[in-house]
Structures are given as C-alpha cells and as structure tokens.
Amino acid sequence: MTSYDVTVTREDNLWVAHADNVGATDVEHFQDLDVEVRDYIAGMTDAEPGDFVIHWRYEINGRDVTDALARFMIAERELRDVMAKEAAKAAERDAARLDAIKAVRSAGLSQRVAADVVGLSHQRVHQLVSSQPKLLPASGQNKLA
Amino acid sequence: MVNRRMKPAQVLTLIRKLARQQGLTIEELPKRGKGSHRIFALADSEGKEVGRFGLTGHARDLSWKVLESTEGSLAHLFGEKWTEGR
Numbered sequence: 001m002t003s004y005d006v007t008v009t010r011e012d013n014l015w016v017a018h019a020d021n022v023g024a025t026d027v028e029h030f031q032d033l034d035v036e037v038r039d040y041i042a043g044m045t046d047a048e049p050g051d052f053v054i055h056w057r058y059e060i061n062g063r064d065v066t067d068a069l070a071r072f073m074i075a076e077r078e079l080r081d082v083m084a085k086e087a088a089k090a091a092e093r094d095a096a097r098l099d100a101i102k103a104v105r106s107a108g109l110s111q112r113v114a115a116d117v118v119g120l121s122h123q124r125v126h127q128l129v130s131s132q133p134k135l136l137p138a139s140g141q142n143k144l145a
Numbered sequence: 146m147v148n149r150r151m152k153p154a155q156v157l158t159l160i161r162k163l164a165r166q167q168g169l170t171i172e173e174l175p176k177r178g179k180g181s182h183r184i185f186a187l188a189d190s191e192g193k194e195v196g197r198f199g200l201t202g203h204a205r206d207l208s209w210k211v212l213e214s215t216e217g218s219l220a221h222l223f224g225e226k227w228t229e230g231r
Contacts, residue, residue: 011208024214025182025201032180039180040199049178 003053147228150206163223196222
C-alpha cells in the first residue's frame with residue numbers, strides 16, 4: 001500500500017500538514033487533520049482516501065512531539081472502542097431487561113415486583129413500560145403481588 | 146516567493162487569471178474524500194493536464210507553507226514568483 005510522510009506544524013493558529021511529494025494544506029482544528037489530509041492527498045494523487053497509509057510526524061516550534069501525541073491518540077481510540085462496545089452491551093442489556101419486565105408482568109406480577117426483579121425503581125419500570133407499545137395487561141389486572 | 150497572505154478564494158482568482166493569460170484551462174475535479182478541499186487541474190490547449198492544486202475549505206488566510214507549496218507546484222507554468230505578480 002502506498003504511504004505518505006506527513007509533517008504537521010503550527011503556523012498562525014493553523015495546523016499545517018506537509019505531505020512529502022504531494023504538497024501542503026492547512027486546517028483550523030487538530031481533529032480535522034486526518035480527514036482533511038486524506039482528502040487532500042486523495043484529490044492530488046487520484047487515489048481513494050482509504051487506499052494509502054499516512055505516517056504522521058508532529059513538530060511544534062521545532063520540537064518533535066510525535067510520540068506523545070501518537071500515544072494519546074492510540075489511547076483515545078482504544079477508549080472509544082471500549083466505550084462503543086460498552087454502549088452496545090448496555091443496549092443489549094436494556095433490551096433483555098425490558099423483555100424480563102414484560103415476561104414477569106405477563107406472568108401476572110405487578111410492576112413493583114418486576115422492578116424488584118430487575119433492580120430498578122418501580123417508577124423507572126413504569127417509564128420503561130410506558131414508552132413501549134401496549135403489550136402488557138392493563139394495570140391492576142392479574143396482580144398477584 | 147510568497148510575500149503576502151491570501152485566502153483560498155484569492156489564490157483561485159489569481160490562478161484563473163494567470164491560466165487565462167497562458168491559454169490554460171482550469172477544471173475542478175470530482176471530490177474523493179470527506180474533507181473540504183477543492184482540487185483543480187490545469188490543462189493545456191490540447192486538454193493535457195499540466196498542473197494540479199488543492200485549496201482547503203476554510204475562509205482564513207492560508208499559511209505561508211501552503212502558499213509556498215502551491216506557488217512551487219505551479220512555478221513551471223507561471224514562473225517562480227507568480228504569487229507576487231497580482
């Protein structure tokens with residue numbers, strides 16, 4: 001895969017990215033560098049933005065801060081991955097919890113007991129159930145507890 | 146050598162003017178990435194691409210490095226100091 005060496009420097013409140021053998025561009029926000037530099041290189045070389053690798057070097061006032069920034073960005077990316085997985089797990093748990101509430105309610109127990117089963121307040125269970133289409137028995141019916 | 150800051154739109158205007166003088170045409174190329182760049186190709190009278198440049202989407206003055214890079218990349222068409230001749 002083709003690779004490009006890109007050196008990022010700071011100039012007049014802009015992040016300036018110089019891609020070897022391609023040219024230079026600048027962006028206002030650090031977070032835009034990857035998208036914008038890929039966009040620039042792709043346009044200048046007739047490549048697709050995902051078809052090449054960028055080797056970044058960050059140089060601020062003559063000081064190479066690549067290692068520190070690269071470590072931060074890797075840690076940030078890893079944390080985002082973990083958070084995305086956690087969010088997916090939370091969504092899975094929420095769906096399963098709602099199913100559990102419905103099952104307990106369908107079996108004839110009260111919302112208060114369903115709340116006890118899933119470890120939530122009965123008000124929260126009420127909110128969850130109320131936000132769903134009406135599939136459960138009407139309140140007060142088949143109450144066993 | 147670049148001696149004055151310019152915004153992307155000013156650079157484009159200048160290149161259009163110089164291209165007209167040289168009998169070159171400018172074509173904006175289709176976007177490839179998700180960024181804000183506009184990429185332009187310069188072609189001679191036979192339609193052959195003779196140069197290419199990209200302009201960022203922000204409206205601020207371009208950095209010196211970008212201006213110098215753009216100037217250098219089109220120097221074979223407009224001369225070494227074409228940004229000064231506006």
